[in-house]
Amino acid sequence: MVEKETRILNAAQIEKFVLDVLLKLELPEEDAASVARVLVAADLRGIDSHGVARLPIYIKRMRKGLINARPHRKLLSDRGAACAIDADNGFGAPAGEEAVQRAMEKAKEFGVACAVVRNTNHFGIGAYYAMMPLKEGMIGLCATNTSPLMVPFGGREIMLGSNPLAIAVPAGKRPPIVLDMATTAVARGKLELAKRKGEKIPTGWGVDTSGKPTTDPDEALKGGLLPMGGPKGSGLAMVIDILCGVLAGAAYSNGIGSLFGDMDKPQNIGNFFMVMDIGFFREKDAFAEEMERYVDLIKGSAPAEGFKEILMPGEIEWNNTLRREKEGIPISAPLQKELKALVDELGLSVDWLQ
Amino acid sequence: MVEKETRILNAAQIEKFVLDVLLKLELPEEDAASVARVLVAADLRGIDSHGVARLPIYIKRMRKGLINARPHRKLLSDRGAACAIDADNGFGAPAGEEAVQRAMEKAKEFGVACAVVRNTNHFGIGAYYAMMPLKEGMIGLCATNTSPLMVPFGGREIMLGSNPLAIAVPAGKRPPIVLDMATTAVARGKLELAKRKGEKIPTGWGVDTSGKPTTDPDEALKGGLLPMGGPKGSGLAMVIDILCGVLAGAAYSNGIGSLFGDMDKPQNIGNFFMVMDIGFFREKDAFAEEMERYVDLIKGSAPAEGFKEILMPGEIEWNNTLRREKEGIPISAPLQKELKALVDELGLSVDWLQ
Numbered sequence: 001m002v003e004k005e006t007r008i009l010n011a012a013q014i015e016k017f018v019l020d021v022l023l024k025l026e027l028p029e030e031d032a033a034s035v036a037r038v039l040v041a042a043d044l045r046g047i048d049s050h051g052v053a054r055l056p057i058y059i060k061r062m063r064k065g066l067i068n069a070r071p072h073r074k075l076l077s078d079r080g081a082a083c084a085i086d087a088d089n090g091f092g093a094p095a096g097e098e099a100v101q102r103a104m105e106k107a108k109e110f111g112v113a114c115a116v117v118r119n120t121n122h123f124g125i126g127a128y129y130a131m132m133p134l135k136e137g138m139i140g141l142c143a144t145n146t147s148p149l150m151v152p153f154g155g156r157e158i159m160l161g162s163n164p165l166a167i168a169v170p171a172g173k174r175p176p177i178v179l180d181m182a183t184t185a186v187a188r189g190k191l192e193l194a195k196r197k198g199e200k201i202p203t204g205w206g207v208d209t210s211g212k213p214t215t216d217p218d219e220a221l222k223g224g225l226l227p228m229g230g231p232k233g234s235g236l237a238m239v240i241d242i243l244c245g246v247l248a249g250a251a252y253s254n255g256i257g258s259l260f261g262d263m264d265k266p267q268n269i270g271n272f273f274m275v276m277d278i279g280f281f282r283e284k285d286a287f288a289e290e291m292e293r294y295v296d297l298i299k300g301s302a303p304a305e306g307f308k309e310i311l312m313p314g315e316i317e318w319n320n321t322l323r324r325e326k327e328g329i330p331i332s333a334p335l336q337k338e339l340k341a342l343v344d345e346l347g348l349s350v351d352w353l354q
Numbered sequence: 355m356v357e358k359e360t361r362i363l364n365a366a367q368i369e370k371f372v373l374d375v376l377l378k379l380e381l382p383e384e385d386a387a388s389v390a391r392v393l394v395a396a397d398l399r400g401i402d403s404h405g406v407a408r409l410p411i412y413i414k415r416m417r418k419g420l421i422n423a424r425p426h427r428k429l430l431s432d433r434g435a436a437c438a439i440d441a442d443n444g445f446g447a448p449a450g451e452e453a454v455q456r457a458m459e460k461a462k463e464f465g466v467a468c469a470v471v472r473n474t475n476h477f478g479i480g481a482y483y484a485m486m487p488l489k490e491g492m493i494g495l496c497a498t499n500t501s502p503l504m505v506p507f508g509g510r511e512i513m514l515g516s517n518p519l520a521i522a523v524p525a526g527k528r529p530p531i532v533l534d535m536a537t538t539a540v541a542r543g544k545l546e547l548a549k550r551k552g553e554k555i556p557t558g559w560g561v562d563t564s565g566k567p568t569t570d571p572d573e574a575l576k577g578g579l580l581p582m583g584g585p586k587g588s589g590l591a592m593v594i595d596i597l598c599g600v601l602a603g604a605a606y607s608n609g610i611g612s613l614f615g616d617m618d619k620p621q622n623i624g625n626f627f628m629v630m631d632i633g634f635f636r637e638k639d640a641f642a643e644e645m646e647r648y649v650d651l652i653k654g655s656a657p658a659e660g661f662k663e664i665l666m667p668g669e670i671e672w673n674n675t676l677r678r679e680k681e682g683i684p685i686s687a688p689l690q691k692e693l694k695a696l697v698d699e700l701g702l703s704v705d706w707l708q
Binding site: 077079080081082084109110111112113114116139151152153154155156157159167169177179181185207210211212228229231232233234235236238239241242245246247248249252253254274276277278280281282286287290291294297298301302303304305306307309310311312313 | 431433434435436438463464465466467468470493505506507508509510511513521523531533535539561564565566582583585586587588589590592593595596599600601602603606607608628630631632634635636640641644645648651652655656657658659660661663664665666667
C-alpha cells in the first residue's frame, strides 16, 4: 500500500469540495456557500484546525440531528442599531454572516450597530466575521462563547469556553489589524501536542482536577485550561459569555454543548457582533493615514533580543493568506483519509481524494 | 514632633475636599464636582492609587498650564448612535462623564451607542464610566489609552500604555459584573513595591532595556512592563490604542504625554465609550433573571485548592465600597502630608489636615 502524502490544493478546490458535500446533504445553497467560505478562510489564514478539517464533525452532528440543515432563522428583534437573531440550530456560518451583514447595514445608518445570535453552532474563526466589515472600510468585532474547557480563576470546575474575541480595523495601505484571541492562556491543541510528544507544559496553561497548576499535559487535559493572565482572562471570558449567552439568549458556561463531546444535544452557542462606521467619528481619509503611521510606528520600534521584528495583530495570518493564495493549502494525509471516508459515505466522487 | 497616623474619612469629606480645592482653583463647578465624584469612587472601590491621591499631580499639571482648567469642550461629530468630543485639554473626568451621558441618551434611542474623546487627560478609574449606565439598567464599556509604560510583544521599546478596558453589566439582584483590567501583566506599582522591599519579580512582568525578561524589578522599571498573555495583551492594547487614539483623533503609543514624567507637554489622551440598552436585544426582566442564574452558577462552582470561593469581576471592589461607605476611607500619613502641602499653597484650611 502506498503511503499517502500531504496534498496541496487551491482555495477554490476546497471551497467547491465543501459546497458539494453540503449540497449533497441538502443544505440550502446560500448556507452551504457560507460554510464553505468560512472554512476556506481559516485554511487560507493558516488556522488549519478551523478549516476544512472541521467539516467531518459538522456533518456528523448534522446527520445525528444535532445541527439543523434547513433552519428558518428568525429576527427576534430589529430596532435602531440593534438586532437579535435565532439561528434555529442551523450551521454557525450563515447565521454569523447574516448577523454581520445586518449590523453593517445598520452601522452605515447609525455609525455603530450590534447584532446577537442565539441557538447557533460552531461558526469557524471569529476573524472571518470581524473582517467582513473591512470590505466597506468599517471596523468589525466578533465574540462567541464555546464548548466549555476552562476553569474560572480560582476554580477547579470547567465553567467557561475559550470564548474568543476578534477585532478587525482597516489600516489604509497597510494590512488590516486583525486581533483574534481566545481568553485561555493557550489552545487545548497545545496540551494535546505536548501529551503526544511526552513533554511537560509550562505552569499557567492548565490545572489538575483539584484545581492545582500542573506541568503534566494529561492532568491538565482532565482538569481544565487556565485563563490568560489569571483573573483578567477569566473575567473577559465571563463578559463574553454574558454578551453571547445571556444577552443573546443562548446557552452559557457549562450549559453549552461540546462540539466533539456531546453527541446527544445541540450546542446552543451564542454570538455577539459589532460594526463601526469610521466616518461617524472621524474623517475616513485622516483615519487611514493615521493608521498607516500607527502601524509604521509600532513596527518601526526595536525588537527584543531573539525577535526579528514586531508583528501586528493578524500579520502572520495575513502573510499566510498571501502565500496560500499563491502556493495553495496543504491537506495532510490523515485529513485526506477522513474526508475520503466522508465522501465515500455520501457516494460522492472527488478527483483529489482517490 | 508627633508622628502622623492614617486617618479615616468618609466619602463625603473627601468629595468636599476635592471640590473645595478645585473651586479655589476656579474650575467650573460642574467640572470640579465631576473630578471629585470620580476620585472618591476610586477610593471607595479600594483603588487608592487612583483616588484623592491623584489630586496633587492633577493640580501640579494644571498650574503648569498642562491641563486647561476652563476648557470649552466641542462636539466634533454627533450623528446617529455615534459622537466625538474634543475635551480642549481639560480634566479627564468631566469629558468622560459627558461622553458617557451622551452615549446613554443615544443608546436609549438606538439600542447601542459609542462616544470618543480626544485631547483629554487622566480620567481616574475606567470602572466609574463603565458603571454609569448601570443606573439605568444598561451595559457600559470604557477604554482609554494611557502614558506609555509597556513594550509590545517581541519589542524592547516602550510603545504602549496600560490601556485598560472596563465593562459593567447589571446582574438583577446580584452585584453588577464590573471587569476593569489593564492590558499589562501587572501594574507598575507592583514592580515599585518589589523594588522597595528588595524582592525579585516573577518572569513575565517586565523586560530589561534589551527586551529580555528579567526578575529584577529595577531593571524592569527601566526596561518596560510586559503585556498580559504575550501577544494577546499586546494586541488588545494596540486595538484600544487605535480606538482611543486613532479613531478619536488623540495621541497614541509613545506620543502620549506621561502623567508624572512629561511636565512640559499635555497628555492628549483619547477615550472610547460604549453603552448598550439591553431591552433592544432581549426582554429586560428575562436578562436580569438569567444574570442572577449566571452569577449563582459560576460562584456555586468548586474553588481550587487554596481558594475560598470564585470571585466575579468587580466583586472585591463592590465589597470594598460597601465596607468603606460604612467604615470610611483610610488616608495614609504620607498622603495627608502631600495634601496638606497642597492646601497650604492654596491658602485653604481643612479641618482634618492639621
